[in-house]
Amino acid sequence: MKIQKPVYYGDYLHLPKILNAQDTESAKYGPEAHDETLFIIIHQTYELWFKQIIHEICSVREIMKHSFIPSTDLSTINARLERVGKIQQILIDQIKIMETMTSLDFMEFRDYLVPASGFQSLQFRLIEATLGIKAAHRMEIEKQFFNSRLKPEDRAQLEKAEEEDSIFELLDSWLSRMPFSEFGDFDFWGEYSEAVETMLNQDEQIIASNPSLNDTVRTMELRNLETTRNTFKTLLDANLYSKNLQEGKVRLSQKATLSCVFIYLYRDYPALQMPFKILNSLVEIDENFTTWRYRHAIMVQRILGTKIGTGGSAGHEYLKATTERNRAFIDLFNMATFLIPKHSIPKLPELIKDQLDIVYDSLRS
Numbered sequence: 314m315k316i317q318k319p320v321y322y323g324d325y326l327h328l329p330k331i332l333n334a335q336d337t338e339s340a341k342y343g344p345e346a347h348d349e350t351l352f353i354i355i356h357q358t359y360e361l362w363f364k365q366i367i368h369e370i371c372s373v374r375e376i377m378k379h380s381f382i383p384s385t386d387l388s389t390i391n392a393r394l395e396r397v398g399k400i401q402q403i404l405i406d407q408i409k410i411m412e413t414m415t416s417l418d419f420m421e422f423r424d425y426l427v428p429a430s431g432f433q434s435l436q437f438r439l440i441e442a443t444l445g446i447k448a449a450h451r452m453e454i455e456k457q458f459f460n461s462r463l464k465p466e467d468r469a470q471l472e473k474a475e476e477e478d479s480i481f482e483l484l485d486s487w488l489s490r491m492p493f494s495e496f497g498d499f500d501f502w503g504e505y506s507e508a509v510e511t512m513l514n515q516d517e518q519i520i521a522s523n524p525s526l527n528d529t530v531r532t533m534e535l536r537n538l539e540t541t542r543n544t545f546k547t548l549l550d551a552n553l554y555s556k557n558l559q560e561g562k563v564r565l566s567q568k569a570t571l572s573c574v575f576i577y578l579y580r581d582y583p584a585l586q587m588p589f590k591i592l593n594s595l596v597e598i599d600e601n602f603t604t605w606r607y608r609h610a611i612m613v614q615r616i617l618g619t620k621i622g623t624g625g626s627a628g629h630e631y632l633k634a635t636t637e638r639n640r641a642f643i644d645l646f647n648m649a650t651f652l653i654p655k656h657s658i659p660k661l662p663e664l665i666k667d668q669l670d671i672v673y674d675s676l677r678s
């Protein structure tokens with residue numbers, strides 16, 4: 314048996330390396346700018362947390378690559394995704410510390426940093442790629458930045474990561490494998506469509522008979538309702554759906570979307586509780602990411618105004634655009650469109666209910 318060596322706190326954590334890794338650029342050219350230490354430490358902290366996030370989501374991706382994911386693994390996936398969500402909360406909160414540095418403080422050392430930029434954070438890009446935001450989804454200006462601003466070895470690593478299936482893609486195939494589109498004799502989607510039709514007809518009645526609406530507003534509301542009706546139609550029509558896919562209006566396949574709607578409607582059944590939690594955790598991660606992007610963009614406006622970034626982008630305007638656009642799981646947010654009131658959700662036949670429930674034969678009366 315190997316004899317265990319005593320471990321020393323500072324050595325175990327490599328503190329000499331980490332605590333001696335804050336070399337300010339300003340000190341190389343003149344008096345050291347006081348706030349540059351904060352600037353470095355906060356970026357290093359982010360990168361450490363990014364490393365942990367990558368550790369979690371890559372392990373999730375490995376589990377999701379299996380053609381069958383047992384329920385115990387689903388619970389592991391969810392626990393790790395929830396952890397990512399908690400780390401992101403800290404990342405969002407840290408922006409407040411960054412904001413204690415004023416615009417003038419930043420100008421003391423900003424020019425020494427050109428052309429370095431958070432834009433070149435490889436780990437940030439790896440997180441995006443692992444979740445499902447890849448080159449194909451980026452704006453033209455972003456693609457150009459990638460080609461000109463990343464070191465060749467970083468670009469190569471990112472391209473390699475983008476070749477792997479992302480969590481979004483694996484989620485799509487996991488949902489598509491679920492048997493919620495066919496139920497033998499029970500025409501679930503037919504019953505669902507009837508419930509939708511009833512709901513929309515009621516909405517139409519309410520708009521048509523509402524005395525407080527003038528003709529212009531009534532026509533506008535009826536037109537909006539027609540759009541909703543068409544959205545529902547698209548969900549169940551393979552041709553309309555694939556047109557939406559081609560036009561980039563949706564990214565999730567029709568089969569996966571149908572499974573998703575089913576999970577959202579019947580999430581209280583034990584067999585669907587964990588899948589629902591996983592979808593919810595992914596929504597949470599996407600929302601936290603968007604919140605971080607938005608808070609970062611606002612902070613940048615406060616510190617830079619309309620100046621361009623050290624990486625050469627339009628600064629705040631560029632960041633606002635990526636906040637709107639770069640959403641890996643936007644389809645899961647839009648799932649709410651297809652939900653109907655609880656009382657009108659189709660009742661499932663006993664056989665299907667039993668499959669979704671945990672039924673112990675010995676407890677049956």
Ligand code: HEM
Nearest residue numbers: 355359430431432434437613616622623624625626628635
């Ligand atoms: C004084 C504080 C900061 C300023 C003024 C600032 C400014 C900017 C600007 C202007 C950009 C756009 C690219 C460019 O032209 O450079 C950018 C991108 C970025 N920054 Fe910051 N930043 C600050 C702090 C941070 C911190 C603490 C992080 C944490 C890692 C960070 C991470 C990023 C990332 C990941 C991007 C790329 C975002 C994307 O392309 O969607 N920034 N930053």
